[in-house]
Amino acid sequence: MTGNEAIAEGAVQAGCVFYAGYPITPQNELTAYMAKRMAEVGRIFIQSESELAAINMVLGVSAAGGRVMTSSSSPGISLKQEGISYLAGCQLPCVIVNIMRGGPGLGNIAPSQSDYFQATKGGGHGDYHSIVLAPSSVQEAFDLMFSAFELADRYRNPVIILGDGMLGQMMEPIYCTRKKRTTQNAQRTTQKKWALTGCKARSPNIIRSLFLAEGKLEEINKILQKKYKKIQVQEQSWEGLFLEDAHTVFVAYGTMARIARGLMYGLRKKGMKVGLIRPISLWPFPLKAFCNLPGVRRYIVLEMSYGQMLEDVRLAVERKKSVEFFGRAGGGIPKEEEILKKFFKKKVEL
Amino acid sequence: MKKIFSYPTSLNKLTTHYCAGCGHGIVHRLISEIVDELNIREKVIAIAPVGCAVIAYNYWNFDVCEAAHGRALAVATGIKRYRPDNIVFTYQGDGDLAAIGTSETIHAANRGENLTVVFINNAVYGMTGGQMAPTTLLGQKTATTPAGRDASLTGYPLKISELLAQLTAVKYIERVALDSPQGVLKTKSAIKQAFRNQVENIGFSLVEVLSPCPTYWQMSAKQSLDWIRDVMSREFPVGRIK
Known part of the structure; x- marks a missing residue:
């Protein structure tokens, strides 16, 4: 299965009842898979007239209580920012998949990690955060869909799955059982008391992000900030490898983490004490991963961008450790040799 | 005695x-009466627009969802597809429906979404201070056409209802005017038809209401009604369009 298809299948099994999307490479397999699979399970698929329409259909379904998803790639995600800001403001759960490609502008269709800032720092207008999860294998892409829908519902907040063109297109075998959970998860929506269902036997529900009364919007923002704080405390996730003895630690996510992992194992075979921190939640950024690592002398941040996650790593280590960086963007996937050449003076041949 | x-x-x-003389209050009330008469209050989900009616949810006693400017019909599509047993309607102004939301409007109509649309055409952006709308008449003075709308610079009043009538999936379009008590009654009957169509699963139904905006037309309430009858409805003829 490709990463795109695994994400789609994961969403179906996690109970996604509605999907709207607009074609854009390199995530088209996801939309095509949903077109076929949603019909099979009797759910709703719409090819929308634009990314804007898709995200606003998502808003409608979410307001009506359904588990809902849209997907796109970088330029399309930029178009969706209006809706994401409204979803955050209205406190509506949903899942948004970004299979990143090279930018800025129309860029190209090669893998990239240049939308990290947009995904983790808000993206649209206003003080808000989406929860951002970054899978680095096809299996993990499938598995994270369950967490994504759960987190979205638990916090009434948009969740972004941040993958890249490599992950989307790559084929790997995965465990993916079509269990009963597919239908169970789809029925969970009845528990949402705030949802718009028609005001039978209750007072009317209103979904909105507009608060004109003096002081009211500030009050709402404080509620949002309290929620974000809670998410930051409870939902950091990462994978740490060889951190007990590592002197040098690579920090990388998604596709870049696969390259870092290969490098790490190669260097360890040569007897070098190298480890890896792979953030899985990009927001909240896993600050806890950087705590209590007295043996680490240097962090090497690797990204397919010109240094976006780098800023969060610097904040995490508070200038107490050396933080170095290597990145390429615009569709270039770094090779192990060029990374070695930059950071390891002694010639190391893996 | 019977009430x-x-x-x-x-x-x-x-x-x-x-504002005094505005048409929104009248149409809010007509919709409320219709919802009561059709006994659908507990099933209705409205989509409030961005524009003067942005806080319509304060006035209606049923479920309401906000939508970003122009996106009401995309939001409504999501809700209605997911909850086909609910009655979903959008309430949109000319800027919302026929400028920034033109794409959402045309495509929801073309998909034949089983929705009811109440389209308030007052030929001006009211909420933001009386700028030119797509439906502003030629020669009409607004904040952004101080010398009057000039076709060579800004084109012509957009007849979105006539455009939508070309689409196969569209089932019902009528234009009405709040220019008189008779006009108000006709407006009610048209909007009721548009709701009934949804209840009976007939499909996409839209009612365009020519509605007074005395403040930004810089007229009295009475002059506004006369202007709808004598000027505006010449450009936008009332009656069944489809």
């Missing part, structure tokens, strides 16, 4: 924020 007229259950007893 034959009362305050609609679907309308909250509040003073609206609308």
Whole structure:
């Protein structure tokens, strides 16, 4: 299965009842898979007239209580920012998949990690955060869909799955059982008391992000900030490898983490004490991963961008450790040799 | 004795924020009466627009969802597809429906979404201070056409209802005018038809209401009604379009 298809299948099994999307490479397999699979399970698929329409259909379904998803790639995600800001403001759960490609502008269709800032720092207008999860294998892409829908519902907040063109297109075998959970998860929506269902036997529900009364919007923002704080405390996730003895630690996510992992194992075979921190939640950024690592002398941040996650790593280590960086963007996937050449003076041949 | 007229259950007893002589309050009330008469209050989900009616949810006593400017019909599509047993309607102005939301409007109509659309055409952006709308008449003075709308610079009044009538999936379009008590009654009957169509699963139905905006037309309430009858409805003829 490709990463795109695994994400789609994961969403179906996690109970996604509605999907709207607009074609854009390199995530088209996801939309095509949903077109076929949603019909099979009797759910709703719409090819929308634009990314804007898709995200606003998502808003409608979410307001009506359904588990809902849209997907796109970088330029399309930029178009969706209006809706994401409204979803955050209205406190509506949903899942948004970004299979990143090279930018800025129309860029190209090669893998990239240049939308990290947009995904983790808000993206649209206003003080808000989406929860951002970054899978680095096809299996993990499938598995994270369950967490994504759960987190979205638990916090009434948009969740972004941040993958890249490599992950989307790559084929790997995965465990993916079509269990009963597919239908169970789809029925969970009845528990949402705030949802718009028609005001039978209750007072009317209103979904909105507009608060004109003096002081009211500030009050709402404080509620949002309290929620974000809670998410930051409870939902950091990462994978740490060889951190007990590592002197040098690579920090990388998604596709870049696969390259870092290969490098790490190669260097360890040569007897070098190298480890890896792979953030899985990009927001909240896993600050806890950087705590209590007295043996680490240097962090090497690797990204397919010109240094976006780098800023969060610097904040995490508070200038107490050396933080170095290597990145390429615009569709270039770094090779192990060029990374070695930059950071390891002694010639190391893996 | 039998009570034959009362305050609609679907309308909250509040003073609206609308200007004197504005049409929004009238249409809010008509919709409330219709929702009561069709006994669908507990099934209705409305989509409030961005524009003067942005806080319509304060006045209606049923479920309401906000939508970003122009996106009401995309939001409505999501809700109605997911909850086909609910009655979903959008309430949109000319800027919302025929400028920034033109794409959402045309495509929701073309998909034949089983929705009811109440389209308030007052030929001006009211909320933001009386700028030119797509439906502003030629020669009409607004904040952004101080010398009057000039076709060579800004084109012509957009007849979105006539455009939509070309689409196969569209089932019902009627233009009405709030220019007189008779006009108000006709407006009610057209909007009721548009709701009934949804209840009976007939499909996409839209009612365009020519509605007074005395403030930004810089007229009295009475002059506004006359202007709808004598000027505006020449450009936008009332009657069944489809």
